[in-house]
Amino acid sequence: MHADPKGVLTGIHFIDGDHAACEGALAAGCRFVAGYPITPSTEVVERFAARIPLVGGVFIQMEDEIASSIAILGGAWAGKKVMTVTSGPGLSLMMEHVGLAAITETPCVIVDVQRGGPSTGLPTLPAQADMMQVKWGSHGDYEIIALSPNSPQECFDLMVKAFNLAETYRVPVFFMMDEVVGHMTERVVIPAPEAIEIVERKWTLKKPGEYRAYQTDGDMVPEMVKAGDGYRIHVTGLTHDDRGYPAMNPQAQDKLVRRLVNKIRANRDKLVDVREDGVEGADVVVVSFGITSRVAAAAVEAARHRGVKVGHLRLIITWPFPAKRIKELTGGAKAFVVPELNMGQMVLEVERAVAGKAAVISVPHAGGTVHEPEVILAKIMEAAQ
Amino acid sequence: MSETDLLELEIENPVASYLRQERLPHIWCPGCGIGTTVNCFARALTESAMDLDRVAIVSGIGCTGRVAGYLNLDSFHTTHGRAIPFATGLKLGNPDLKVVVYSGDGDLSAIGGNHLVHAARRNMDLTVICVNNFTYGMTGGQVAPTTPIGATQTTMPYGNFENPFNLPFLADACGAVYVARWTVYHVKQLAKAMLEGLRKKGFVFIEALAPCPTLYSRRNRLGDGVDQLKYYKEKSKIVNGADTKDVGLTFQGDIVVGRFVDRERPTWLDAMNEHYSQHFGEKYVPYGVSHGQD
Numbered sequence: 033m034h035a036d037p038k039g040v041l042t043g044i045h046f047i048d049g050d051h052a053a054c055e056g057a058l059a060a061g062c063r064f065v066a067g068y069p070i071t072p073s074t075e076v077v078e079r080f081a082a083r084i085p086l087v088g089g090v091f092i093q094m095e096d097e098i099a100s101s102i103a104i105l106g107g108a109w110a111g112k113k114v115m116t117v118t119s120g121p122g123l124s125l126m127m128e129h130v131g132l133a134a135i136t137e138t139p140c141v142i143v144d145v146q147r148g149g150p151s152t153g154l155p156t157l158p159a160q161a162d163m164m165q166v167k168w169g170s171h172g173d174y175e176i177i178a179l180s181p182n183s184p185q186e187c188f189d190l191m192v193k194a195f196n197l198a199e200t201y202r203v204p205v206f207f208m209m210d211e212v213v214g215h216m217t218e219r220v221v222i223p224a225p226e227a228i229e230i231v232e233r234k235w236t237l238k239k240p241g242e243y244r245a246y247q248t249d250g251d252m253v254p255e256m257v258k259a260g261d262g263y264r265i266h267v268t269g270l271t272h273d274d275r276g277y278p279a280m281n282p283q284a285q286d287k288l289v290r291r292l293v294n295k296i297r298a299n300r301d302k303l304v305d306v307r308e309d310g311v312e313g314a315d316v317v318v319v320s321f322g323i324t325s326r327v328a329a330a331a332v333e334a335a336r337h338r339g340v341k342v343g344h345l346r347l348i349i350t351w352p353f354p355a356k357r358i359k360e361l362t363g364g365a366k367a368f369v370v371p372e373l374n375m376g377q378m379v380l381e382v383e384r385a386v387a388g389k390a391a392v393i394s395v396p397h398a399g400g401t402v403h404e405p406e407v408i409l410a411k412i413m414e415a416a417q
Numbered sequence: 418m419s420e421t422d423l424l425e426l427e428i429e430n431p432v433a434s435y436l437r438q439e440r441l442p443h444i445w446c447p448g449c450g451i452g453t454t455v456n457c458f459a460r461a462l463t464e465s466a467m468d469l470d471r472v473a474i475v476s477g478i479g480c481t482g483r484v485a486g487y488l489n490l491d492s493f494h495t496t497h498g499r500a501i502p503f504a505t506g507l508k509l510g511n512p513d514l515k516v517v518v519y520s521g522d523g524d525l526s527a528i529g530g531n532h533l534v535h536a537a538r539r540n541m542d543l544t545v546i547c548v549n550n551f552t553y554g555m556t557g558g559q560v561a562p563t564t565p566i567g568a569t570q571t572t573m574p575y576g577n578f579e580n581p582f583n584l585p586f587l588a589d590a591c592g593a594v595y596v597a598r599w600t601v602y603h604v605k606q607l608a609k610a611m612l613e614g615l616r617k618k619g620f621v622f623i624e625a626l627a628p629c630p631t632l633y634s635r636r637n638r639l640g641d642g643v644d645q646l647k648y649y650k651e652k653s654k655i656v657n658g659a660d661t662k663d664v665g666l667t668f669q670g671d672i673v674v675g676r677f678v679d680r681e682r683p684t685w686l687d688a689m690n691e692h693y694s695q696h697f698g699e700k701y702v703p704y705g706v707s708h709g710q711d
Contacts, residue, residue, distance in 0.1 A: 064506065064509065064510050066502075066505075066506060085693045085696075085697060085701060086697065086700060086701065088702060088704065089704070090509045090510075090689075090704060090705075092505070092509060092685075094502060094505075094535075095502075095531050095532065095535040096531065098499065098502070099499070099502035099505075099531075099532055099535075100502075102495060102496065102499045102502045102503045102506065103502045103503065103505050103506035103509075104506055105495075105503060105506060106475075106493075106502070106503040106504060106505060106506025106507035106508075106509075106510060107506040107507070107509060107510035108506075108510070109493065109506075109507060109510070110506070110507050110508075110509075110510025110511035110514065111510060111511060112510045112511075114506075114510075128496055129496065129499070132495065132496050258511070259473045259491040259493075259507060259511065259514055260470065260471050260473070260491065260511055260513060260514050261470070262470040263491070264470075264489055264490060264491055264492075265491055265492070266437070266485070266486055266492045266493075266494070267492070267493045267494065268485075268486065268493075268494035269494060269495060269496055270494065277437075277439075277440060277486070278486060278494075
C-alpha cells in the first residue's frame with residue numbers, strides 16, 4: 033500500500049540527517065514516538081514533537097530511555113507504528129527491551145545516532161562502535177535487523193524501509209546513524225505519497241477463538257492483533273507456546289528460540305542490501321558502511337587512479353550480515369579492506385565470511401572524526417602489493 | 418450433603434469467567450493474598466459493566482506480576498519494573514482502552530519507582546493496583562522498599578534498618594487523583610475501591626496489603642495467612658480522607674486504611690488535546706477522542 037499523505041512532506045528539502053530520519057518515520061506511518069533527549073539524536077524527536085500534532089499521533093518525552101523503549105512496545109500493541117531514538121548511553125539502557133521486543137515479536141524501530149564511547153565518551157562526535165551491541169546487546173538468542181544510512185537522503189529512504197522490515201519480520205529494527213550523518217545538511221527529496229511503498233502490519237483475518245497469537249503458517253512470522261479487538265491475547269516476556277502462554281520447558285524454549293532466529297536467518301538472502309562498485313574482478317575489495325563509506329569512496333577513486341583494481345562493497349543492511357556475497361567475492365579478490373569508526377567490529381564478520389581464503393585488513397578508527405581518506409588509501413595500496 | 422452431591426449442583430464460581438481456566442492452578446502459595454485481590458478485581462469488573470474487550474491489564478515481574486496471565490483480558494506481562502511505561506504506551510496508542518497496571522510493591526516502587534512518580538505527575542490515565550506484601554516473594558524473601566523497620570528478610574538477616582516508603586503518601590505527593598489502601602481482609606472495600614478506580618479518569622493508585630506467609634510471615638514468626646488476616650482485622654483503622662503523610666506503616670503496628678485522595682485533574686491526554694486545540698485552533702484534530710464504539 034501507499035503512504036498516508038498526512039505524514040509525507042513531499043518536496044525538495046535542505047535538511048540534516050536527524051530531520052530526514054524523522055520525515056522518513058512519518059512517511060512510513062509512524063504515529064507514536066517515546067524518547068528521551070540525548071546528543072546527537074535529539075533533533076529527531078524534536079522534529080517529531082513539532083510535526084505530530086497536525087499529522088495525528090503522539091509524542092511523549094519519557095523519564096528515561098528504559099521507559100521510552102518499553103512505551104513504544106505498548107504503543108505497538110495498541111496498533112501503532114512506533115519508534116524510539118537514542119545514542120550510546122541510552123541504547124545501553126534500552127537493551128532489556130530489545131529482548132522483550134524480540135521475544136514478543138513486537139515491530140519497532142530504534143534509531144541509534146552513534147557517538148564515541150564507551151560510557152559518556154564523545155557526545156558530540158561520531159563513531160560506529162555500537163554495531164556489535166545492537167547485534168548482541170540483550171541477553172539470550174534472537175535476531176535483529178540493522179540499516180546504515182550514509183546521507184540525509186538515505187535517512188529518509190532507508191527509514192521507510194526500516195519500518196517496512198519491522199512489520200514484515202516483527203523484529204526490532206535498528207537504524208544505525210552516526211553524529212556526522214545525523215548533523216550533515218544536504219538535499220533531501222521526499223517523493224509523493226503514492227510513490228512510497230508501505231508494508232502494513234500482518235493483521236490476522238482469523239476470528240477470536242480461532243486465532244493463536246504465536247502460531248505460524250510456514251513463513252515463521254505470526255499474524256498479529258492489537259489490544260481492544262476482542263482477542264484477549266496474552267503477551268509475555270517468558271518463553272511461551274503458540275497461545276502466548278508461559279511454557280517453562282526445554283521443548284517450548286527450543287521451538288520458540290529457533291523460530292526467533294530462523295525467521296531472520298532463513299531470509300538472509302532476501303535481506304541482502306549492498307551497493308557494489310566494481311567488485312567483480314577486483315583484486316582488492318573495500319567493505320564499508322554508513323559515513324565511512326563516503327570516505328572510503330574517495331580512497332577507492334584515488335587507488336584506481338594509481339592503477340589498483342579495487343572494488344567497493346557498501347553495506348546498507350548491516351545485520352543480517354551479507355556473508356554469502358563476501359564469500360562469492362573471495363574467488364577473485366585477494367584482499368578485503370574494512371575501514372570503520374570503531375576498533376574492529378564488522379571486520380570480524382568479514383573475516384568469518386572470507387574464512388582465510390583472502391587477506392582481511394582492518395582499518396580501525398576510535399571515532400571523534402571520520403577517517404582521513406589517505407589512511408584507507410594506504411591500506412588499499414598495501415593490500416594490492 | 419456429600420461432596421459428590423455438591424459437585425452435581427454445578428455451582429459456577431462467579432469470577433470463573435474472568436479467569437483463563439486453562440492456566441489454572443495458579444502459582445501462588447496457600448495463604449497468599451494475591452488471589453484474594455484478583456477475586457476483588459473480578460468483582461469490580463462485574464460491577465463496572467465495562468466492555469471487557471476494551472480493558473487491558475499490564476503486569477511487571479514477580480508474584481503479583483503473574484496476575485495478567487490469569488485474567489481473561491488482553492494482558493501483558495512485561496519486564497521488571499516497567500509495567501507503567503508499557504501501559505503508558507498502550508494507553509496513548511489507543512486511548513479507548515481502559516488500562517490497568519497490576520503489580521507488586523517491589524516491581525512498582527523499587528525498580529519501577531521512577532515510572533510510578535512520573536506517571537502520577539503526568540496524571541496518565543491508568544488504574545494502578547499495587548499488591549504490597551512487604552517482600553520480594555518470587556526470589557525468596559528479600560528486603561523491599563516497603564519492608565517495615567525491624568522485619569527480617571534474607572538480605573536484612575538481622576532485621577531491616579532501612580526506612581520504608583509510605584506508598585499512598587508518595588502517590589499523593591506526585592499527583593495521583595485517587596489513592597486508597599485496603600487489606601485483603603477488607604474484600605468488600607477493596608473491590609469497591611477497584612471499581613471506583615476503574616471508573617476514575619486519571620492516575621489511580623490502590624495499595625492492597627496482602628500476606629506472604631511463605632516468606633514474610635514465616636521468617637518473622639508471624640504465623641500463617643490467617644494470622645495475618647487477624648492482624649489486619651485487629652489493627653486496621655478506617656480513616657477516609659486521612660492525610661497520607663500520616664498513614665505510614667510499622668512492623669505489625671496500626672494500619673490506616675481507606676480512600677485517602679479523590680480529586681480531579683486533567684489527564685495527560687486531555688491536557689495535550691486542550692493545549693493543542695488552543696495553540697493550533699481548528700487545524701488540530703483532538704487525538705484519541707472516542708467516536709463511539711466502532
